[in-house]
Amino acid sequence: MVSIERLTPPVHSVGESPVWRASESALYWVDIPARKVHRLHPESGATKSWVAPQMVACMAFAPDGKLVAGLETGIFSLTLRDDGTAEAKALAEPELPLPGMRFNDGRCDRQGRFWAGTMHMDMPGAYAVGGLYRYAAGSGLTGPLQRGLITQNGLAWSPSGDRMYLSDSHPKSRTVWVFDYDVREGTPSNKRLFVDMNQHPGRPDGAAVDVDGCYWTCANDAGQLLRFTPEGKLDRSIALPVKKPSMCAFGGKRFDTLYVTSIRPQSESDLVGQPDAGAVFAIRPGIQGLPEAEFGRMQ
Template sequence: MIEPALNARATIGESPTWVASQSALYWIDVKAPALHRYQPTDGATQSWHMTSDIGGFALTEDGGAVVALREGIYRLDLDSGALHLLAAAPFDPALFRFNEGGCDAKGRFWIGVMFDPLKGTPDKRPGKLHSFTLDGGLRDEPDAAELHNGMAWSADDATFFLSHSNRREIIAFDYDCDGGTISNRRLFATVPEHLGIPDGAAVDSEGGYWSALHGGGKLRRFYADGTIDRDIDLPVSQPTMPAFAGENLATLYVTSASDGMSDAERAGEPLAGALLRLEVGQHGIARPHLVR
């Protein structure tokens, strides 16, 4: 059964992240920019509103957070809501913004980009993939795309997954967790045009890769070799990212978007922008959420 955990009516809900020590799910709304916290046990919520588009986040060991805003990487004080710039955006923020982020097992915060001009329609161009640490700051990584998504790591941290959404490609790399480097780029899977684009993703304990098909209204599970296992139809046309959460990481949460929909489309899709919850028969793997 698929049910709305939170009918948030998000513009672009994204990046659900389970924090087991708090029994809480954090997520963001990119365009109504905020970091949100949701507790499934009692439905309690808390929000921290941002000054510009937020493309990703990670928590810190001292109880704060790092957020990737359009203008740069900031430290967020969760008590006061204050923002402190850690690293300026390595691109023109009038043309690009950060998009999609996640931490590896060593606490490196990987963050992609999206070509998303504030005004005008210049020719599309790719932006660099980056990683970030509190000590080392931002580092360019050897990948570029108009729209990064789908970041996930295999259970043994030996494989890094990444989507080039506008090309409808899911890519796999060999991952050196000690050095934080990617290599041996290869095509993992593609998504046909009529099913939208591969957006955010999660990996389960059996090695399955769950991709949110934005525009296709589905979750697609791929086997570890890139072949298709199954699709799950969702009550939203723009799912954005799944994440395993809850006891034994047995529940899958999915963020969604209502961006670009007309009033009539929103009326016909009342759960657009909701945080959904479902059981899929698989368990997730515990993933780091702390940047170091």
Template structure:
């Protein structure tokens, strides 16, 4: 199975893709360019918004028209149609970290992680963490181990299992999920030392689709961690998959050019593009954040 190009904005670090069924559009971020992107399928129109700082991840909101943004240093609400940005809370202001991967759980709470940004010559350390923003806008740290690069935040269809990883470990983990997180356990390991697990999505059958940075592929894992199928991507650094389209039967994939040499970019001119594949299965509707800015919607 191979992926095809949908759009080619040449993102430096395309990430965080998700499908909005209300707009029939894809949203994603170019983290390093501090840019939010939207691509509408009906007319093929692509638009972008400049952000005040790097945008690590995002979520749709139940409050119509709003997005929840995981900016480098803080969480904020954003309304694309009028460019309204409303800060919520700073995250790890005392640490050299930034927000990275995230997504909503089945209860409509936003779960995300951070990553360590080492100074020149410094070794990356597992000082990042995973957090949950509740509908009442309270922020709590989840009882999970520290991470160097948080990724692969996803949830089983019934919401009782959370998937996550610390990318440099090349290990995707899972845990029982509820008000607290259960003991982490190994789900799947990326054996090829050239690659790392990046972002993930779960399909309607409960299989996990993981983009694998450095290996040019998205892998579908069964519930027991067995590899079920592979989507080849014509760029070595795919970053995150998401199911979209009217029937949620297309797999969209962001990718990155970040860190590639001149020779590598010449060999893979599609690096940084938005891709799509026909996975032979369907996804789940994107979970939406249940909180809202005061006066702009219902929170519960």
């Protein structure tokens, strides 16, 4: 039986972007509407939080301990200060096609380039105006390298880094794509269907890749973690105690723990049967993952 442990109270409106920082043996994640970055040391249970000036949707560490993050208006450097604030310095603020947009899912490729996508915050409107951007040390922002996304999600790379995954989790899309990825140039090509989630439960939210090259996606609305082989075949599912898991990341000393964030619904009636919605969970699936590359540093 798979072990599932609740690590935090169920308080996160939109928990996202779990990042394991091995040098601290600590898990970081965000709550997007709260504009907060959180940290937990699982062994001691010690926690700390920082408030940013804008909503933080995704992030990756740089070697100096600062964060590269996707906020509302662009890519920023965040310094986590002792006073509980996250000082933000703009690195790149692209001209977005409509008001009411923000960055969403993002992480570094295996070579330390930061990738993040945008979305319109009016989900019912289903505006296909989201784009995918690359921010690299030395060359700055490039993109959008993909256009026409409604709710960009699911970024991940194969263990060798030569395959890139991307999803659109909006109910009108529910699609995961795979690309060939030029590790030297940092460019994706040969976009093709990887998984049609209309054939599976839930919507493909945040994702991670394990040592076998299998792709784990949070099946939002279905309360499951789904594992797909590199050929796009579903070979495992794990039921979760919440309906809206949002993103997963491997961590722990042996990278054999999947940390999963979740979303807490605003309506009390939607909490029936899932009182832990909005918590962060630790799952031990019996499979190892891979450390994420830091910004500007090759894995």
